[in-house]
Amino acid sequence: MRVRVDDDICAGHGVCVATCPEVFRLTADGFSEVLVDVVPAEHVEAARTAVEQCPEHAIEMEID
Structure with a gap:
């Protein structure tokens, strides 16, 4: 599984980071970005x- 954040839509709420910090983080500008190319199996559900x-x-x- 892969995930992608649409930079034009993200408002920086941070729900994704709170839910799955192993896959998402907030940038210095306060918007979400993906940390991995492929989501590890143990983090797919989150x-x-x-x-x-x-x-x-x-x-x-x-x-995939």
């Missing part, structure tokens, strides 16, 4: 939850 809970729907998920 990453899916982050996608579902993003208030702006700024995270896209791609299943």
Whole structure:
């Protein structure tokens, strides 16, 4: 699984970071970015939850 944050949509709420800090972090500008190319198996469920809970729907998920 891969995830991508749409920089044009992200409002920096940080829900993804709170839900899955192993995959997401906030930049110095306060917006989310993805830390990994492929989400490790042990973090897939948390990453899916982050996608579902993003208030702006700024995270896209791609299943390999």
